[in-house]
Amino acid sequence: MGRAVQRRLVGLTAVVAALGMTATLSGCGSGSGDGDVTLKLVAADYGTGAENSSEKYWDDVAGKFEKENPGIKVDVSVYSWKDVDRKVAEMVKAGEAPDIAQIGAYADYAKAGKLYTADETIAIRTSANFLPSLTDAGEVGGNLYGLPFVASTRLLFYNKGLFAKAGLGAPQTWDDIRNDATALDKRGVTYPFALPLGQEESQAETLMWLLSGGGGYTDEAGNYAIDSEANIATLEWLKDNLVGKKLTGPVPPGKLDRAKAFDAFTDGEVGMLNGHPTLMQEAEKKGVQVGMVPLPGVDGPTKGSMGVADWMMGFKQNGHRVEIGKFLDFAYQDDNVLAFADQYDLLPVTSSASAAMEADDKHKSLHEFLSALPNSQLYPFGKTSWAQASETIKERIGSAVEPGGNPESVLVDIATKARQAESAE
Template sequence: MQRRYTSLAAAGIATALTLTLSGCGGGQGDRVTLKLVAADYGDGTGPGSRQYWDRLTRAFEKEHPGIKVDVDVYNWKDVDKKVADLVRKGHAPDLAQIGSYADYAAQGQLYSADELLSIPVQADLQPTLAEAGEVGRVQYGIPFAASTRRLFYNKKLFAQAGIAEAPKTWDDVAEDAELLKKQGVKTPYALPLGPEETQAESLNWLLGGGGGYTDDIGKYAIDSRANVKTFEWLRDELVDKGLTGGDPATLNRADAFARFADGTVGMLNGHPALIKQAEAHGIDYGTADLPGKDGPAASTLGVSDWMMAFQHNGHRTQVGKFLDFVYQDTNVLNFSRDFGLLPVTTSAAQKMAGDHRFGTLQDFVAPLRDAQFYPANKTSWPEVAKALKSEMGAAVGPKGDPSSILSDLQNMAEAADTAGG
């Protein structure tokens, strides 16, 4: 679930080892060790993803005694680089569960989803997530963890300010933020446009204003008129009026979440990980659809982390068996429950609905149907996202010029896209 809302993990240092008993290399009777590099979704207070994978691989190996799965788990800041280093050295793992897949797909290094997954499992992937994993209409990225965004608000602070319900429009947000400010709330609206996750916060607002990072045919449209007007509104109606508690360009998402959990933030856009954080601090919170320019936003940001399978070791059959096991409902729901992320299969999402054990998390599932994702199928996206993180926040500063900054970002994105293509 990014960049994000948490982190992935894993990169192996050794090449997957194939012990061939029949001499056929890759045949049904071979004993094979698969190498999986995975990300750690833990929050530092428990065993994290390692325990999840240990439990899952033991169950899989019991059903498939000819296949062993060796998992290396790394934190988010290291895992993508670990996989990249392995691939560069010619030791690609069989599987990697990381943040992006497009570069490897473009280089012809990955199996497609239909080469790996059984038809029922592939058909069960949530459609918006499966489509976000496509390059050239072929799916290479298999969604593993997902999240959407909703507005979180502090019910106690809202009540003290005389606010009866969550805002539905941007004007409501500004009005409610003014009321919270008058009550002495330090940060009426937390707007994290710092270098950690600016691309996420920005996209939520762009969608609410009828824009986005790309147009209907997939070309970058960062400097569209709708996007410029969105950032002008943020600058004029929230930041300049002192409703964000400081300069958004210096506020990271993790800090914004921590302030909400401390009870000093009135409202902010948040993903499911904030549920556990807020509840651990005893915050009486509510969630609502993201406000848009003229009403609730038609769509929200969806974020997915990806599972992919490299062709390097030739273990297609064994990898496919393992992935069919990974995406069984029990395993998908166990992961969602352990880490507060959304199920990536339709059947698991249906089972989550109405299950009290998942609490508020259920409210984040339905928005996946209409969610908008980063253009992760573009090889240029990592470079563009890096530029957004470093530049976007300045557009709403005291001397911010959204038109100029978004134009510069558009030019950079077009150049990166051309080079990548």
């Protein structure tokens, strides 16, 4: 389990005292007006070890911020993704909420009235710079509470070497996927199409396929539509054309986690799967030539891809509204946004940083993902019921496509529980 990585930065208290000065900050609430203020920031670790821990990034950002803002200190704690959401929930429950959290969900805290809105903290130039598709997902009741921190999109990856040996071109439709997978299977490829519907991240794999079939988790009005006819048809196609024809490899999709599927791809054992930028880098390091296309749909490439975003938020408890805003404005400057995205092969969430990455040939490998981001569709993050709905999807969706499975009954069950959770809000 992840261990909190903490550091405490020393501010300019001694200097101020020596000069006989008192730092005065405008703001509201306790701690915002007299003397030094310490902001508590809790962030997720995107690294794979001590060498590339996100602690180093936040150390740098916090240090630079303190130099520009005498009187404001930053206390950073970085936790693993397995722990960070739980840690923040425990802190809030204990009445010790951080001032700023960079985690995976915000809606529960917003609905409970614990968060500042963007209008109360950050400058207009900062909020206006966010990509619209991401800010839409950060709103509750028409107010922006969840500030997008980093994003990613998904594309269909295929092993160019395996495709070339089989004489195949990049797939464009569902029929292409089935036919290509059949050809790869005949050549002994272990996973012609890897379909990770295990509990690790099956809500993402599912959404990609639902979008490619013209559906999704919600309708245009934002209401749950998990059991729509389009979604049922999509899972029935997967069950009959990939799983039923034994084209998804030796591990049943409901037992296959994303990490195992990604490892198999980098080992050259997978013909096709849905992937993100980090997988591209890891595969190429191991000599796998990666082809990428938008996820094929029934009649051609899917118009909208799936997007993923993580969030920043400011908590009201300590009353540090002004100081929180200053730090967030600083954190969202282009150099900081690009530094983080560059380190972890992720996508920036602001228009200006996205434009800078698009213009830089150093990031050419990410350009296809960047172009997909503005039209991407994210999870319904603004619903406090989404966390429960997501867990139900993780638990049940694999059974929908297994031999003898019933996609319609599984989707109806998931949708019923999601709507019950929604009505209970």
